[in-house]
Amino acid sequence: MDSTIVTDQIVPLAGAGTDLRRTPVSREGHFGWLDVRALDEALLPAVVQAALHHRIDGLVADDPRVFDGLPPTIRRILLVDAPAVDDFPYEDADLVVVADRADARSPHIGHTPDRGVHVVVSDAASLQEACEVVREVPWTLLTFTDPTKIPLEIVIAAAENSGGRTVTTVTDVEDAEIVKLVLEHGSDGLLLAPRSADDVARLANIVEHQPEHMELSVLVVDKIEHIGMGDRACIDTCSLLEKDEGCLIGSFSTGMFLSCSETHPLPYMPTRPFRWNAGAVHSYVLGPENRTRYVSELQAGFPILAVRSDGSVREVRIGRVKIEKRPLLSITATAPNGKTVNVITQDDWHVRLLGPGGSVNNVTELSAGDELLGYVPSEARHVGLPITEFCDER
Structure with a gap:
């Protein structure tokens, strides 16, 4: 039998x-x-x-x-x-x-x-x-x-x-x-x-089990400035991204903003649901094992974290990084711990950041008091790794 x-x-x-x-x-x-x-x-x-x-x-x-x-x-x-x-x-x-x-x-x-x-x-x-x-x-x-x-x-x-x-x-x-x-x-x-x-x-x-969730914080916008030309990067991944999925990017190790993927309709071009119009080349981007890399260091094949507005996390691989000169916009906000955080993005309406509940915010329409989602680590960074030491970023 x-x-x-x-x-x-x-x-x-x-x-x-x-x-x-x-x-x-x-x-x-x-x-x-x-x-x-x-x-x-x-x-x-x-x-x-x-x-x-x-x-x-x-x-x-x-x-x-x-x-x-x-x-x-x-x-x-x-x-x-x-x-x-x-x-x-x-x-x-x-x-x-x-x-x-x-x-x-x-x-x-x-x-x-x-x-x-x-x-x-x-x-x-x-x-x-x-x-x-x-x-x-x-x-x-x-x-x-x-x-x-x-x-x-x-x-x-x-x-x-x-x-x-x-x-x-x-x-x-x-x-x-x-x-x-x-x-x-x-x-x-x-x-x-x-x-x-x-x-x-x-x-x-x-x-080793990788974290599948991270605690996101609400960042309150203080100031938006048009700062002229600079080099910014688009990060194209080997994965299709969700509408509330972004990468964590910022100028300081004290806090990073949740950028929005190009999954939402644009009036003059098709959506690109594999891409983040990430930010300026000096920016930190969060990857696996709580390690950051500069945008300028990223290459095809590198891992990066894709984070949704509810804090769920997955690892995706980079397919291409495209760096071009564009007008730049500086966005400064305050984290819940009182620290100042910053991100520099392309100065264009089609670039978006995610807010509480997965809200989509065009960067050129932001104003003081608006709320955005981000990640506020407790450590500073040295060569991309978290370290407990004094670090003043401005």
Whole structure:
């Protein structure tokens, strides 16, 4: 009798003895595993310490002795081809992963809390196998023999609402960055065979949960000045932006304004829903990891934060930065903490800033007392990084 999929639960094989039934688990966030099976013994202690320091989720080994002395803060994953008939210390592992889906129910594994299956996808038949397994067991470890990510997309789609977790083998840290984003939410976990302790830190940085919300503040306009010609930039992204989505930009580290994307109708040109008419080239723009860059430093491929008026955040990539000479407008406002903030934009009606509730404000129609949205960090900046020190910006 085959297993029968019922919504997001699995009815186990009749008489199989081991119940693999599960309830849905949260897919929020990603995690990293380290494959230490082929790691040089001299390097193993440094990698393990790095894994503990950077809060890596799990270590994958084929010898339970590797788990000796590990604290319960890290998951111990035992990867075996098939369950051993003789006594084997499976109880030293938190998760046992086998190569055959039938072995996931083997009584020889004992009472290990979790079980999974490793599927090597190399053709249509093994891809079908992966799509079935991912809906049957709590954990599916995936290894793809071809560089295309299309098979992974298919397996991720098959896993939707199944309650299981997918972990994908990656070739290096760069591959991990790509796998994390396949079909937007990517594989739940990434398995990397580290070459050094530095690889552990880089993997941890990739899977670390990035903030998806930030607190925006109301900035009250004090003064608007026409200041003549200068260089301003349009930032074109590789994403389509929402009508209340902007980038955070400003002249000072004490505060940045929420600029509006060109998603709203213009009388003489089509909308460009991938663009911000950002501001003067000296301006700070907020990117991931709370780091700023000058507009003049931005290049194709760089990450930048897109922020909506409700404070929700996502990372987008820059496709092009276009710098041109234009008349400029200086807008000065007061933040809730009393500090003065400034932004310099192109002096034209079609350039807009966002206000409370997602209101769209043409910069040439602003007046003292108007309210705009912005971000007011508590730290100053040094080479784009937040630092607690005295800093007077004017």
